[in-house]
Amino acid sequence: MSSIAAYYNGKTVLITGATGFMGKVLMEKLLRSSPDVEAVYILVRPKAGQSMQERVANMVKSKVFDRVREDCPNFQEKIKPINAELTQPNLAISAKDSQELLSQVNVVFHCAATVRFDEPLKHALLLNVMGTQQLLLLARQMQKLEAFIHISTAYANCNKRNIEEVIYPPPVETKKLCDLVEWLDESIIQEITPKLIGDWPNTYTYTKALAEYLVQQEKEHFNIAIIRPSIVGASWHEPFPGWIDNFNGASGMIIAAGKGILQTVKVNNDAVADLIPVDVVINLMLAVGWYTAVHRPKTVMVYNCTTGGINPFCWGEIGYHVISTFKRNPLEQTFRIPKAQMTSNHLINQYWITVSHKAPAMLYDFYLRLTGRKPRMMKIFNRLHKSMMLLEYFTCQSWEWSSENMNMLMTQLSPEDRRLFNFDVRQLHWSEYIENYCIGAKKYLLNEDMSGIPAAKQHLRKLRNIQYAFNTTLLVIIWRIFIARSQMARNIWYFVVSLCYKFLSYFRASSTLRH
Ligand SMILES: CCCCCCCCCCCCCCCC(=O)SCCNC(=O)CCNC(=O)[C@H](O)C(C)(C)COP(=O)(O)OP(=O)(O)OC[C@H]1O[C@@H](n2cnc3c(N)ncnc32)[C@H](O)[C@@H]1OP(=O)(O)O
Numbered sequence: 001m002s003s004i005a006a007y008y009n010g011k012t013v014l015i016t017g018a019t020g021f022m023g024k025v026l027m028e029k030l031l032r033s034s035p036d037v038e039a040v041y042i043l044v045r046p047k048a049g050q051s052m053q054e055r056v057a058n059m060v061k062s063k064v065f066d067r068v069r070e071d072c073p074n075f076q077e078k079i080k081p082i083n084a085e086l087t088q089p090n091l092a093i094s095a096k097d098s099q100e101l102l103s104q105v106n107v108v109f110h111c112a113a114t115v116r117f118d119e120p121l122k123h124a125l126l127l128n129v130m131g132t133q134q135l136l137l138l139a140r141q142m143q144k145l146e147a148f149i150h151i152s153t154a155y156a157n158c159n160k161r162n163i164e165e166v167i168y169p170p171p172v173e174t175k176k177l178c179d180l181v182e183w184l185d186e187s188i189i190q191e192i193t194p195k196l197i198g199d200w201p202n203t204y205t206y207t208k209a210l211a212e213y214l215v216q217q218e219k220e221h222f223n224i225a226i227i228r229p230s231i232v233g234a235s236w237h238e239p240f241p242g243w244i245d246n247f248n249g250a251s252g253m254i255i256a257a258g259k260g261i262l263q264t265v266k267v268n269n270d271a272v273a274d275l276i277p278v279d280v281v282i283n284l285m286l287a288v289g290w291y292t293a294v295h296r297p298k299t300v301m302v303y304n305c306t307t308g309g310i311n312p313f314c315w316g317e318i319g320y321h322v323i324s325t326f327k328r329n330p331l332e333q334t335f336r337i338p339k340a341q342m343t344s345n346h347l348i349n350q351y352w353i354t355v356s357h358k359a360p361a362m363l364y365d366f367y368l369r370l371t372g373r374k375p376r377m378m379k380i381f382n383r384l385h386k387s388m389m390l391l392e393y394f395t396c397q398s399w400e401w402s403s404e405n406m407n408m409l410m411t412q413l414s415p416e417d418r419r420l421f422n423f424d425v426r427q428l429h430w431s432e433y434i435e436n437y438c439i440g441a442k443k444y445l446l447n448e449d450m451s452g453i454p455a456a457k458q459h460l461r462k463l464r465n466i467q468y469a470f471n472t473t474l475l476v477i478i479w480r481i482f483i484a485r486s487q488m489a490r491n492i493w494y495f496v497v498s499l500c501y502k503f504l505s506y507f508r509a510s511s512t513l514r515h
Pocket residue numbers: 115116117118153155230231232246247248249250251252253254256257265267315318319320322323340383386387390391394395
């Protein structure tokens with residue numbers, strides 16, 4: 001039997017961020033591969049008017065659990081939700097729940113974080129740094145703790161070009177910074193944020209860098225490992241190819257391109273697009289949990305979980321495969337025909353934004369107004385442009401991550417484990433993966449049925465005809481205005497028309513002769 005699966009059987013696992021994208025895939029794989037796991041505690045907060053219990057009840061109904069539901073119909077009995085809020089003192093966990101965790105938990109996977117790039121610094125610190133600190137304090141008292149696995153990001157040190165599997169010194173003393181933001185006024189923090197975060201592009205990557213250092217400080221107390229995934233995308237194989245459930249990372253942009261909304265994007269076509277399938281990250285997490293608990297490495301092991309150095313693929317190639325997949329499998333009710341101008345030139349990108357985003361949006365909003373409806377396209381584009389601006393830091397440059405620890409871990413696995421917990425991205429076939437990603441986004445994120453493809457194709461044909469008709473009318477109008485004002489343009493026009501006429505007469509004459 002697989003050593004990794006066997007290790008988790010009989011163990012109690014604590015997961016933070018279990019309601020998130022990666023948390024759900026982690027829970028599903030753990031419960032499916034180790035059905036005899038003792039319990040999976042998850043820290044959940046009430047949200048959007050739903051209690052913790054309601055959220056968990058809805059979550060277990062999600063499609064992501066279909067496979068485990070088939071294999072072990074009572075899988076939800078293993079899930080033990082704990083009411084918690086990571087930004088509150090003691091994580092707002094009740095004394096009774098806390099006691100239960102302290103006496104039971106063997107392995108912790110810390111996934112909870114705010115991943116928003118525009119998160120105010122105070123909140124990002126509260127959750128990503130202070131929340132992590134509180135969890136570490138709790139972990140210190142866990143009597144049976146064997147491994148603490150912290151999920152960071154490959155971009156935590158994106159101010160460096162070559163990123164080794166080490167923890168870099170933090171830019172500031174974390175405690176001093178947390179004290180400072182605690183008493184400073186929100187508006188002042190907002191104002192000094194760019195100065196504080198220095199050469200980090202956003203508060204997310206900055207606070208993830210600070211959290212790594214905090215985690216490392218606990219190395220005397222328990223076994224720790226840090227995993228740094230790059231841009232986590234739809235799953236490669238598990239639970240289903242192309243499974244995805246949020247718009248983060250590249251997914252939002254891919255969908256916007258498929259819907260024909262995004263027609264231009266600022267990327268360096270030759271820069272490496274370091275996408276990593278979610279199931280690869282989850283398999284690595286479970287393998288690292290096992291390795292850390294069983295082999296107890298003396299130092300804090302950092303695992304860069306990236307594809308660029310092993311099986312590189314560029315943004316230009318991604319763009320090509322996304323567009324061609326959506327032409328073959330169109331999304332429903334697309335705004336325009338999928339097409340993506342990808343350039344790193346700011347002026348060219350601005351030109352295309354004006355011509356292929358703003359102008360059509362204005363025209364469409366004008367049409368909506370004329371037909372008595374509320375204009376909405378410009379608003380959508382403004383949001384898209386804001387997202388594009390926040391993401392361009394990651395799409396216009398490349399990084400190099402070393403991945404020796406991931407390779408080392410692979411050599412430690414039995415052939416069975418390597419198959420069941422596959423994180424060998426050398427086997428990843430990019431064009432196939434991107435195709436499944438796009439189709440997965442259509443099915444799981446937009447809830448579109450594949451049987452609607454013929455109608456979607458029909459809609460694309462209609463859009464193509466509208467586009468041809470519009471372009472021809474525009475050309476004729478411009479040309480007419482031009483001809484009316486310039487003798488030279490008139491001469492060129494007559495010359496072109498007479499040339500066409502001669503060609504037509506020639507072809508007619510030659511075809512008559514052949515008959
Ligand atoms: C041909 C194509 C090639 C592609 C070529 C470019 C790929 C370019 C990838 C770079 C990828 C770098 C990744 C760095 C590496 C990590 O570390 S990945 C960490 C993951 N973090 C993220 O990706 C977070 C990025 N997102 C954000 O920070 C915020 O969502 C934004 C972009 C600031 C937008 O904020 P907002 O306007 O307040 O919108 P927000 O409240 O988040 O969402 C409102 C709605 O829009 C949806 N939405 C959110 N973001 C988007 C989006 N981008 N698009 C559409 N809808 C969205 C939400 O689901 C939400 O839906 P509802 O819940 O209302 O139904």
